[in-house]
Structures are given as C-alpha cells and as structure tokens.
Amino acid sequence: MILLINRAITDILNNKFLYIVSIFTITISIFIVSMFTLFFVNTNKIMDSWEKGIKIMAYLKSDKNIEENRKKILNLYGVKEIKFISKKNALNLLKKQMKRQSSLFTNIESNPLPDAFEIKMINFAKNHKKIDVLASQIESLPFIDDVEYGEKWIVKYINIFNLFKFTGYGICVVFFITSIFIVVNTIKLIFYSRKEELKIMRLVGATDNFIKNPFYISGVFQGFIGGILGILILFIIYLMVLTNVDKEFILDFINVRFLSFYEYIILILCSIFSGWFGCYIALKKI
Amino acid sequence: MILLINRAITDILNNKFLYIVSIFTITISIFIVSMFTLFFVNTNKIMDSWEKGIKIMAYLKSDKNIEENRKKILNLYGVKEIKFISKKNALNLLKKQMKRQSSLFTNIESNPLPDAFEIKMINFAKNHKKIDVLASQIESLPFIDDVEYGEKWIVKYINIFNLFKFTGYGICVVFFITSIFIVVNTIKLIFYSRKEELKIMRLVGATDNFIKNPFYISGVFQGFIGGILGILILFIIYLMVLTNVDKEFILDFINVRFLSFYEYIILILCSIFSGWFGCYIALKKI
Amino acid sequence: MKLEDKIKKDAIIRMFHVNRKYGSVYALKDINIEIKKNEFVFITGPSGAGKSTLLKLCYLEEKLTEGQIIIDGINISRILPKKIPFLRRKIGIIFQDYKLILTKTVFENISLVLEVSGHKISYIKKKVRSILRTVGMEEKINSYPLGLSGGEQQRVAVARAVVGNPEIIFADEPTGSLDKITAKKIMELLKSFHNRGTTVIIATHDNFLINNSYGRVISLKNGKIIKN
C-alpha cells in the first residue's frame, strides 16, 4: 500500500507537465459547473419568490358559511393554503394599491366588492394546465360566484419559470457530462503519450492492477485538487464581484449567496468522480 | 503551398487519434458556448420585453399647454418616447384593468384623475439610479404635479434584468476563455506527445515556419470542423427538444429561435480562432 | 504421459512449425526449435533475418501467425491473459532498442522488475545497487535514460533483464552499442547466469561474440533456419 502510494507520487512527479494539464482541465470544468450551479442556485431563489405569488382568487356568493366552504376547497387536490379576504379588507387593499386614484373611492358608501378566498397551490400544481383544471373545479362549487387567476399573466410567468428551470437543469447536466468528457479526453491523451511506458511495464511482468492502481490513485487525486481549485477560483471571483459591484444594487433585491457546504461536497465528489472515471475510460482499452 | 497542405493532411492522417481528441474537445467547447448563446439569446428577448414595460408616469397640473410641455420633457436626457394620457383615457383604462371591481366606478360623475404623460426611456437610462435622477428632474418641472414610476417594483425588475444580463455576459465570456484554455491545453498535450518528432525535424534542418505552418493549417481546420460539429449537435438537440416538448407550453409565450446566420459565423470564427490560438500558444515555446 | 509433460522434462522452449507473417511477407517461416534447460544459444543472421521476431514471439510481444510455442510447459498461444505477467516474470529480456522508461531514473527502471513481483523495498535497494555495480553503472543510478550514452543505456537494459534472477534470458543484440571490453564483461555476466542454471538465448549478428564464446548457434536467413 505504501509502495503503491509511493509509486503514484513518483509517477506524478515524473510527469508533472501532464498532471498539471489534467488538473488544470478538471479545475476549469469544475469552475464552470460550480459557476453555473451558483448562478442557478441564486436565480432559482428569484423564481421561487415569484412562484409564491401565484394564486387563485375565488369570489364568493353572499354565503356566510365561510369556514365550511374553506374546508371544501381545501379538500381539492393541489390546494395548499386559503386566506379569506372580506369585502371590507378588499376595499382597503384596493385603496392602498391605488394611492393616486384612491380619491375615486372617497365618496363611496356601499361596498360593491364581493368576499373572496385567496388560494395558494402546492408546488406540484403550479403548471398552467393544472391551474386551469383546479380553477374550473373551484368555479363549479355552488358557493363560488367567479374565479380569477391572472390568466394570461400567470401562464406567462409559469412558462418563464419552467423555461428557466428546464434549460437550467439541462445546461447543468450537459456541463457535467461534457466536463467529464473533457477530463476523460485529457487523461486519454496523457495515456496516449505514455503508452510506451505502460507497454514496457507489461513486458517486465506487471499485472494489470499493478499498472492501473497508481493511475486510479492519481486520477482521484487530480480530481480532488482540481475540484478544490475550481471552487476556490469561483469563490475568489465571487468575492471580487461582490466587493466591486454596487451592493444595494443586488443585495436589496436578493441575498446572493455562495454555495452551501452540502453543495461543496457534491461538487468535489463530482470532481473526484470525473478524475476516476477519466482513468477508468482511458485504462479500459489498454 | 500544395506541398504545405499536403503535409498538413498527412500529418492529420498520421496522428488521427490526437486530432480526433482535439476536434472533439473543440466540438464540446463550441457546443457549450453556442448552447449558452442560444439560451442567452432567447432569455434576452424575454428581458427585453420586460424592459419595454418600464416607464415613468408624470401627472400634470391642470395646464393645457400639452404639446409645449411634452417637448420640454423630451429634451431631458434619457427620455425616448412620451405618450399623453388624458384623464378620460385614464379612467377607461382603470375600468378595464379592474374588470371585477369596475362596479365601483359606475356611479362616479366627475373624474378625479389627472392628465398624465407616460414616459419611456432609452435603454441606457434603464438603471435604477438613472431613473431616480430622471424622475426627480421631471418632478421639478413647474407643470408637473407628481411623478410615479413603480418605485420598488421597478427597481426590483431592473435589478433582475441587470443581474441576468451581467451574469449572462460574464458566463459567456468565462466560457469562451475557458474553452480556449481547454483547446490550448489539448493542443499543448498533442505537441507534448510529438515533441520528439519536432526535435527531429529541427535536427534535419527544418526552419520554424516549415514546422509550424502545417500545425496552423491543421489547427484552423480542427477549429472549423469542431465548430461545425458543435453547432450541429446543438441544432440536433434543439430539434429534439422542440419536437418533444409541449409546443404551446413555450411557443405561446415566446418564439424560441435558433441562432441567426450572423451568430453562426461568429461562433465558427471563434472556433477557428481557438484552434489557431491553441496552436499559437502551444508552438510558442517550441 | 501427455505431450506437454514430456516436453517439460527435457525442453524449456519448443517451437513447432512456427510462422509469422507481416502482411503477405513471412518474417519467420516453418521454424522448429527445441531449446533445453540451461542451454546457451546464439541466434544469428543478417539484418532483417527474423532474429528479433523469434524472440518477440517467445515473450509474447508479437503473436504467432501459425504453429505452437511451448515455454516451460505452457502453450503460449493458449495462455490466459491474466497469467501472462507471471510467465514474463520468469523471463529476463534485453530489448534491441533497450525500452527504458524515459521518465524514470535508472534505479526506478530496474527496481520496477522487482516491485512487480512484490519484493521488499530494502531488498530491492540492495539488489539494484549490486546489479548496477556488475554492469559498471553504479554512478548513474539516479540519471534518467536520456542522460546516458548509448552504451550506458544498453547496460541498464542488461541490468534490468537479469535483476530478477530469471529462468530464461532473451538478449537481443545485448552488446551492439558496447566497446569490446564492456561487451566482454556483459557476456561474462550472461555466462555467470548460465552457470547458475539459467537458459540464455542471444540474438546477434556479431560473429566476434559467437566465435569467442561457447554454445549452440542457430542461423537464420530470410525467416528460415539455415544452420542449427
């Protein structure tokens, strides 16, 4: 075992240039993947905050059985939360929303607005078809007068969320695969330039494992170092951006955050995996 | 010249594996860059459509010199377009917007709303500080009663636009640089595994140019092929996604488009450049 | 008594109707050789006669086109791939082009053979040093092959071939880059292994080596045996 690690180390020292190239490649790949993760993690929060805003307004007939009706709606699949908004609250809200135009309402005596439920949905139901279905289910309830749910507006936004989310996930997956490809390629190239050496080792009686194990060790090592460096570079850039950019500019809107410990671990594991996998693929045909 | 191209070709044939790896790497890099470009081009359109919505409402004192006042505002830096909204139009708009609550307005006789200008800004001014400045300039005009510009709302959205835009541009630049790095690395590695050959050529009297020119030719060639393949792969994936994904889902919202001819050319030029530049860097130290 | 058992008793290497073709050209044609344990054999012939090819077939760097080769009781065209390393550990090879690993020092190149068969570090260090002394290369123990002269590289190749105390030594032109005095020392070394029971097979075109030595001579020409 000590001999094995020893061999892996001398191997790295004897082929510094190749290992530097390979670690550098892994570093870049991990940097890109983690940069994207960072971007995605942060924009995802924006999307989440938008999503929270999606709700259905259900206007009630003048039926006073509010608690009972609320339960009926709660039983529908997809409903998460229901808030009752009395006609009085509705008018106040309206006045507040329309500051300037509130002068319109000063002379009104009777309140023509209906009572309403504000209905929030579980995440799963936040899809434009599912909302349609839920809305018509609610509308068909006898105590409901009318249903309103932003229609076009809501559809638009849900579609943006989904477009972002799916392309986001897609890009992340593509990155991960391509960076593994690139690492595999680099390691393959390294093997190519060392194939004579491996042939000689075979000829003096080395078994497959004897030849391959140090490569796996150094592959994992390269992955580990590359991963750490990649995240480090990202972190440095992140700090540089954060100190140079007008802080209010971003911070008053969302808390841009760096990766969590959990995400670190995942990224470094991915990096180690790609080093290992690169070796695996490159060694398979030797 | 024919001899030169001849040598470049035999060179590629003699080192198929190395060239395949290198073209493959360029393909991947261009694929990533162009995927990102595509993503960015399409989301950018969304952002643009949002941006168009940013406007300042300037409420007028009861001054009838509308044309003159409009001109005064138009002279301010950053103003692009001004639309006059009379009090009557404003009320109609309000009624339309509030469908449900429009019953509120049925009994109103006198219109308490003021006349207003809806002011759109040039792109350059779409920054939350610049809007602040412009708004207070407008407010200080004698014929203006009050100014309203979405305040928090607008600031939020402008910040989102900018966050997206800047990280978007940033990611694009980082990609381009890293993919050039990776291509350079790959080509360096290829040179490394062929340095003996180059040394021999030197020893039999080859000049620098004699050695390097075929490499440049094949570098450009690799870049070209890699670029075409990368875009091709992206296009295939794009078609696959487009045929499989629920069409309304995306299309009713924005027209997702593929790259323009102009963008193709840019990408392929970038790819060729990276092949050439990879050679340049790798050859510099030889 | 099986055929293979019978052969094992008296012959360590036996070739039956061995052919090796490259494209349509025969590098070796209908070779039949039997080499006994502890024999000292020269394979000779002009450039391109097939000497190296013959050795390469024995240590499995090249594959047979037709025929059978039995080494130490093992039919090498039927050997399981994972057993090949263990066969090779019984063999010491001096390659015509040395085949030193350029990224490893002289010490590392030689110790590799011992590491492969799992020897202890302390033993390896002692053994490598002593074998380098024998070939007159102890001063270059930490040099890299590219920092050695042609003859020095060849001596390292010799040292690597014999360091594992192999049962069979294949030496392909082991003294081609050496001056007469050093060449004689290397031949003496090979003979001392022979005296300890090793089978030694030397491919060479150098008549001087053959004339000043003892042992059997097999002459090849154009891939065929012309004298045995």
Add this chain to the structure above:
Amino acid sequence: MKLEDKIKKDAIIRMFHVNRKYGSVYALKDINIEIKKNEFVFITGPSGAGKSTLLKLCYLEEKLTEGQIIIDGINISRILPKKIPFLRRKIGIIFQDYKLILTKTVFENISLVLEVSGHKISYIKKKVRSILRTVGMEEKINSYPLGLSGGEQQRVAVARAVVGNPEIIFADEPTGSLDKITAKKIMELLKSFHNRGTTVIIATHDNFLINNSYGRVISLKNGKIIKN
C-alpha cells in the same frame, strides 16, 4: 586576414578548448581538434567516453559549456537561431538512436530532408528511391519505423543522413545494429561520399570498422583525447 577566414581555408571543423559539463562531471574536457575539408575521421573510445557528445556539440543538439567550435567558418556559439537550420542542411547526421519519426513512413522520413530545403516533389521521389536502393531498403519504402528490424531502421537513418548530399556527415555508430556484410556496404557508401568531397566523421567503438578502413583516428577516454 581575420582568424575565421584563415580557418575557413584549411579546416571545416575546428574546436578550441571545448568543455562540456553535465552537472559537475565533464563529458568532454579541453578538446582541441581540427578537421580539414574532405577528411575521413574516426572518433573512438569506450562506452561513455564522450563520442556522441562531441558530435552533438557540432550539430547543435547540445550546447558548449566552454570553448569555441567553428564549422565551415561559422562560430556556432554565436550563430543566430534562425540561421541554424541552414547550417544543419549542410550536415547529414546518423544518430546513434536513429531518431526516425515513428508516425511517418520510411519514404516520408527521408523525403523530409529534401522538402525542408525546398526540392521539387518529382526530384524528391526519384532521389529517395535511389538512396533506399543503395542501402538495400527499397522494399520497405512504405513501412513505418516500428515495422522494421533494428538494422533496417539504422539503414533508413543512414539513407536520411546522406540523401541531401551534405558537405559534412556525422555518423554516430552507423553500423552498430548491422551484420558484417551490410555494415561493409554502409561503409562503402560513406566512402563514396568521401570520394566526392564530403567530410565524414564517424563515432564508433568498433575496431573492426577502423582497422578495415582508412582515415584518421581520434581516441577519447573519459572526455579527453588520448590519441589523435
């Protein structure tokens, strides 16, 4: 009359107090040699004596530690880098380790020398073929070096060295892998170039070559000249 002009007249190669150190060890120490145009010189000595190093200094593969070497009137430690290729085109080199390009065929390896100096394809094809015939390798014209025997590779290396009709030929152990008959043919080839006016410098440890030949002998040992 400047010093360099004077030398040009009678000597094509002249070395003044040449030293070459590797680390703290001298591979060559205080070498003073003058070689006239159209001389035929053997440099001899045991393995590690410094023969190859001496040649490498002349064709600029290695750098001098101290001293001056003047070749064809050019002081090679002061030569402009971009002029080196043109100096090398006047020189034909047979490397001890052949230095064939493994990814190129025999034809491509040899034609490279002619392409480099801008010859026409038709001339190149004819010339390469004829030189391969001379060394007995015309059948292997489309082989790759790894598909050749050791001696065949060496003959390709010889062909490459002489194909450009160089003014000086440096031959480092040019017959080390060749049987006596082929070796003799190669020596004849080198002599025929000598007869046409080429300066030939051969590094070898093979006394047989030297004894059966004509020409001046310079003996090295441990980096010093012991006989001139």
